[in-house]
Amino acid sequence: xxxxxxxxxxxxxxxxxxxxxxxxxxxxxxxxxxxxxxxxxxxxxxxxxxxxxxxxxxxxxxxxxxxxxxxxxxxxxxxxxxxxxxxxxxxxxxxxxxxxxxxxxxxxxxxxxxxxxxx
Amino acid sequence: xxxxxxxxxxxxxxxxxxxxxxxxxxxxxxxxxxxxxxxxxxxxxxxxxxxxxxxxxxxxxxxxxxxxxxxxxxxxxxxxxxxxxxxxxxxxxxxxxxxxxxxxxxxxxxxxxxxxxxxxxxxxxxxxxxxxxxxxxxxxxxxxxxxxxxxxxxxxxxxxxxxxxxxxxxxxxxxxxxxxxxxxxxxxxxxxxxxxxxxxxxxxxxxxxxxxxxxxxxxxxxxxxxxxxxxxxxxxxxxxxxxxxxxxxxxxxxxxxxxxxxxxxxxxxxxxxxxxxxxxxxxxxxxxxxxxxxxxxxxxxxxxxxxxxxxxxxxxxxxxxxxxxxxxxxxxxxxxxxxxxxxxxxxxxxxxxxxxxxxxxxxxxxxxxxxxxxxxxxxxxxxxxxxxxxxxxxxxxxx
Numbered sequence: 001x002x003x004x005x006x007x008x009x010x011x012x013x014x015x016x017x018x019x020x021x022x023x024x025x026x027x028x029x030x031x032x033x034x035x036x037x038x039x040x041x042x043x044x045x046x047x048x049x050x051x052x053x054x055x056x057x058x059x060x061x062x063x064x065x066x067x068x069x070x071x072x073x074x075x076x077x078x079x080x081x082x083x084x085x086x087x088x089x090x091x092x093x094x095x096x097x098x099x100x101x102x103x104x105x106x107x108x109x110x111x112x113x114x115x116x117x118x119x
Numbered sequence: 120x121x122x123x124x125x126x127x128x129x130x131x132x133x134x135x136x137x138x139x140x141x142x143x144x145x146x147x148x149x150x151x152x153x154x155x156x157x158x159x160x161x162x163x164x165x166x167x168x169x170x171x172x173x174x175x176x177x178x179x180x181x182x183x184x185x186x187x188x189x190x191x192x193x194x195x196x197x198x199x200x201x202x203x204x205x206x207x208x209x210x211x212x213x214x215x216x217x218x219x220x221x222x223x224x225x226x227x228x229x230x231x232x233x234x235x236x237x238x239x240x241x242x243x244x245x246x247x248x249x250x251x252x253x254x255x256x257x258x259x260x261x262x263x264x265x266x267x268x269x270x271x272x273x274x275x276x277x278x279x280x281x282x283x284x285x286x287x288x289x290x291x292x293x294x295x296x297x298x299x300x301x302x303x304x305x306x307x308x309x310x311x312x313x314x315x316x317x318x319x320x321x322x323x324x325x326x327x328x329x330x331x332x333x334x335x336x337x338x339x340x341x342x343x344x345x346x347x348x349x350x351x352x353x354x355x356x357x358x359x360x361x362x363x364x365x366x367x368x369x370x371x372x373x374x375x376x377x378x379x380x381x382x383x384x385x386x387x388x389x390x391x392x393x394x395x396x397x398x399x400x401x402x403x404x405x406x407x408x409x410x411x412x413x414x415x416x417x418x419x420x421x422x423x424x425x426x427x428x429x430x431x432x433x434x435x436x437x438x439x440x441x442x443x444x445x446x447x448x449x450x451x452x453x454x455x456x457x458x459x460x461x462x463x464x465x466x467x468x469x470x471x472x473x474x475x476x477x478x479x480x481x482x483x484x485x486x487x488x489x490x491x492x493x494x495x496x497x498x499x500x501x502x503x504x505x506x507x508x509x510x511x512x513x514x515x516x517x518x
Contacts, residue, residue: 003307005222006205007214025208026201028141029219035309037134037462041141046201103308 003033009048015080015108016055021047035100036107053077080108131389131466140458140470143478145195147454148486150322151447152192153297155490157323158330159185160233160293165360167286173356177338179503182237184337185293185330187494189230194486196222198477218303225296232292236285238263239278241501246270256500297326304453311386311464312457317375321449324368329446331360332439337494339436341504349432358435361442362418369411372449386464393460393467402452410445414438 001009001017008024011017019030024047031039031048042049054064058077062068067075078085090096096110126138163181166174197203210223238245246268249260267274298319305318315321335357342349379390394402417438421431455470473479 002216005209005217005219025205031141033307037136040136
């Protein structure tokens with residue numbers, strides 16, 4: 001987000017990092033800067049893109065599509081600010097890790113059981 | 120989605136999105152062009168500000184070259200952007216935390232400064248042509264005079280002061296224009312190959328040697344074309360400049376590489392596998408050995424032995440060509456090389472440039488040659504050499 005020359009990518013008040021497709025100029029600096037390789041270039045729209053946690057669904061109270069369809073319930077999504085949400089409870093009860101903790105990015109995606117072989 | 124052929128082959132473990140190389144050869148050409156701009160301007164400033172009188176023959180050529188390359192500088196960027204029509208947003212409504220947003224400001228400021236400096240430098244010539252010519256070009260020159268036909272000693276002193284001031288201000292301007300690119304790479308956490316405090320300085324010093332080398336080649340070539348004797352003192356001055364700066368450039372790049380290896384951060388095994396494998400030739404042989412160490416040795420030898428005359432010109436021109444090649448390899452090795460090392464630190468990818476296409480090798484080559492063609496044209500309108508009556512020091516005399 002820091003590197004975007006036009007400020008097209010931003011973190012909303014609810015904590016979701018989004019990209020404004022009408023403002024992005026498609027320079028792909030954010031794609032280079034993302035330490036997790038999570039961003040990519042959307043050829044059809046000519047803008048950079050990323051997972052939006054299905055913003056169009058979560059703003060309507062639904063779960064992201066991938067969480068909805070996971071057959072084993074391995075994905076848990078929710079509001080970290082709310083103590084009783086499934087994700088807050090899960091984080092309290094399990095040993096969670098993040099990717100690239102040394103980077104100081106404090107991401108909001110947590111994993112359980114990843115071995116350090118995988119960055 | 121991407122058609123399959125665009126996905127880069129890889130070894131080891133890579134993130135899926137990395138299999139598309141987002142920054143192509145054009146993004147390596149861009150810092151090459153701004154580097155030539157900065158380097159050419161440095162030569163002009165060495166004459167104007169630091170009083171390297173031996174560089175007088177190339178002083179105006181340097182300004183002209185800087186302008187010609189500057190005109191083409193935005194082109195690779197515009198070709199690369201997904202939405203080039205929105206490109207100005209980065210300058211009109213910039214995101215101040217982004218190094219890339221600085222481009223608009225540095226570029227605009229520099230172009231304006233360069234044009235004003237050229238106006239002052241060429242004023243005697245412009246005035247002369249405006250008064251002499253009656254054709255369409257005459258009107259062009261008369262418009263360019265901006266109404267000022269004063270070539271008295273007082274006016275020329277005033278001009279000289281402006282030139283001096285502009286040349287001084289232009290140094291941080293030109294170096295900022297190129298230095299921010301280095302900062303863009305060096306400030307990223309995501310790629311170990313890029314992340315370095317030294318990156319802006321490395322870019323800058325290699326830019327300076329590339330610009331000086333370009334002027335050597337252009338000057339010698341122009342002398343051959345005009346069938347006049349090469350000013351050996353000038354070539355020697357340029358050679359000393361390359362020699363001095365290349366030592367620093369080599370030292371910086373060696374330091375940066377040594378730091379990466381010595382720190383041995385996560386992913387170092389893959390980096391070492393990469394530089395001893397696929398990058399061995401482009402990095403150690405082409406960029407370092409042939410492109411940097413060899414010209415340095417050639418120049419050192421000629422300086423040590425006091426070579427002069429034709430031998431000096433040949434030796435320096437050869438060294439200059441090698442330097443130009445080496446600096447391009449440096450841009451390639453940084454931009455493309457950085458993307459070939461996976462962000463996982465556990466995989467390598469393989470860049471497959473296209474030849475045709477909007478961001479292919481052909482466009483890259485054309486963008487590098489086009490400024491020289493423009494220079495040939497612009498040099499007719501603004502002859503850069505003494506025999507073409509362009510010196511700011513002398514009033515417009517007989518043609």
